[in-house]
Amino acid sequence: MTPDLQDLFEFLSFPSVSTDSKHKGDVLACAGWLQEKLDSMGLATEVHETPGHPIVIARNTHRPDKKTVLIYGHYDVQPADPLSLWETPPFSPEIRDGKIWARGATDNKGQMLAHSLGIGKTIAEKGDLPVNIILLFEGEEEIGSPNLAPFLEAHREELACDIIAISDTGMVAPNTGTLGYGLRGVACAEVKITGPARDLHSGLFGGAVANPATAAARLVASLHLPDGTVAIEGFYDDVRPLEAWEREMWAKLPGVSDEDYLKVTGSPATFGEPGFTSTERVSARPTAEVNGIGGGYQGEGSKTVIPAEAFVKFSLRLVPDQEPQTILAQLSAHLKKHCPPGVKLEIEIGHDGKPYASDPHSDFGKAAQRALKRVFPGEPMLIREGGSIPIVQAFRDILGTDTLLLGLALADAQIHSPNENFPIANFEAGIKLNQALLEELAK
Numbered sequence: 437m438t439p440d441l442q443d444l445f446e447f448l449s450f451p452s453v454s455t456d457s458k459h460k461g462d463v464l465a466c467a468g469w470l471q472e473k474l475d476s477m478g479l480a481t482e483v484h485e486t487p488g489h490p491i492v493i494a495r496n497t498h499r500p501d502k503k504t505v506l507i508y509g510h511y512d513v514q515p516a517d518p519l520s521l522w523e524t525p526p527f528s529p530e531i532r533d534g535k536i537w538a539r540g541a542t543d544n545k546g547q548m549l550a551h552s553l554g555i556g557k558t559i560a561e562k563g564d565l566p567v568n569i570i571l572l573f574e575g576e577e578e579i580g581s582p583n584l585a586p587f588l589e590a591h592r593e594e595l596a597c598d599i600i601a602i603s604d605t606g607m608v609a610p611n612t613g614t615l616g617y618g619l620r621g622v623a624c625a626e627v628k629i630t631g632p633a634r635d636l637h638s639g640l641f642g643g644a645v646a647n648p649a650t651a652a653a654r655l656v657a658s659l660h661l662p663d664g665t666v667a668i669e670g671f672y673d674d675v676r677p678l679e680a681w682e683r684e685m686w687a688k689l690p691g692v693s694d695e696d697y698l699k700v701t702g703s704p705a706t707f708g709e710p711g712f713t714s715t716e717r718v719s720a721r722p723t724a725e726v727n728g729i730g731g732g733y734q735g736e737g738s739k740t741v742i743p744a745e746a747f748v749k750f751s752l753r754l755v756p757d758q759e760p761q762t763i764l765a766q767l768s769a770h771l772k773k774h775c776p777p778g779v780k781l782e783i784e785i786g787h788d789g790k791p792y793a794s795d796p797h798s799d800f801g802k803a804a805q806r807a808l809k810r811v812f813p814g815e816p817m818l819i820r821e822g823g824s825i826p827i828v829q830a831f832r833d834i835l836g837t838d839t840l841l842l843g844l845a846l847a848d849a850q851i852h853s854p855n856e857n858f859p860i861a862n863f864e865a866g867i868k869l870n871q872a873l874l875e876e877l878a879k
């Protein structure tokens with residue numbers, strides 16, 4: 437095994453699950469390992485405690501005549517369960533079929549370590565980097581980065597930079613350079629619908645009082661028109677229209693035909709807002725999703741009951757120039773308006789993150805494309821991601837800096853799922869990409 441893979445295996449062995457308090461010590465130990473690794477490359481490192489998990493910072497000696505590049509990543513991971521579905525244990529990395537199998541292999545340890553090791557190699561080969569570097573690695577991305585924006589506010593000057601680079605997004609097909617220039621935002625909410633004081637006999641009381649589960653179904657049904665359009669009043673008001681060049685470009689992307697979507701998802705048919713292709717729907721159109729719905733008897737057989745309560749969990753994916761707070765207010769108004777009579781509605785607002793879009797043809801965008809061309813064959817693909825990294829727009833709002841998304845995550849990487857994997861080829865390409873990127877950004 438190469439020393440680089442050895443490093444990745446050690447990094448992947450920490451169960452740094454941020455959402456689970458019993459792994460707090462593992463997250464801390466993982467941050468410590470990372471600091472030591474970055475230290476050994478000759479970088480100056482700091483571990484900043486937060487009310488949650490620590491933030492690891494590393495930098496070279498900065499010179500005023502050089503550009504400053506901030507590279508962001510996250511060393512926390514999603515929970516690994518259900519464990520029984522893993523072919524090999526999630527925190528005992530293994531190589532099979534040219535891929536590294538472990539929780540966090542792609543999202544995000546493999547990708548962020550590739551950047552770190554690229555930096556280590558350039559320093560070892562040339563004595564220094566062509567840019568001033570700031571590495572910022574957090575341990576709370578998978579729980580919505582609750583402590584990172586306050587950290588940026590408090591350290592604005594030390595974190596000032598010309599450009600930010602992140603590898604935590606998708607690569608459209610193997611060995612295909614991919615530059616992401618947008619991300620969807622997200623806004624979460626949950627409703628609780630209550631009716632009778634306790635579950636009731638549906639024969640004795642059915643017909644006399646409203647059923648909370650029926651009310652939940654009505655609310656869910658009210659969210660969309662039958663054709664898939666979101667029915668929340670004002671929802672599309674601030675949506676920035678797709679540009680003609682984007683539609684043209686995305687039509688030529690590999691791996692995004694309806695057949696590809698059917699294969700990756702296992703769904704019997706594609707479905708969504710009329711007038712847009714599947715790629716356009718996930719990249720540049722907002723959606724309203726039901727993430728969970730429940731209430732009433734869930735056990736075997738039948739139980740003739742009117743449930744006392746029901747719940748629905750929603751997340752909305754947003755695109756520029758939608759504002760999460762405006763959209764959440766519209767959602768609340770919609771739910772109140774469409775809640776049927778006879779029940780009580782409680783709305784709880786959850787976490788949110790703003791959408792992001794930048795110009796892939798800016799000077800830094802062009803530099804990123806040159807770097808991708810040095811590592812991958814052909815012209816880089818330019819995409820907007822359907823997923824969210826809420827801190828990216830916060831970087832722009834707080835530090836005033838744009839972000840380049842250099843994705844190395846393949847569609848079958850199984851991030852957040854059992855059997856997450858990362859091809860060795862992507863890991864090695866990521867190391868080279870970092871070296872090429874810093875050279876191109878320095879120009």
Ligand code: BES
Binds near residue numbers: 577580821822823845
């Ligand atoms: N790395 C992902 C986001 C991602 C993956 C974007 C692939 C594009 C392509 C990130 O770790 C993630 O899962 N984000 C969450 C954010 C949420 C918790 C606020 C998401 O998108 O659901």
Ligand code: ZN
Binds near residue numbers: 852
């Ligand atoms: Zn993730």
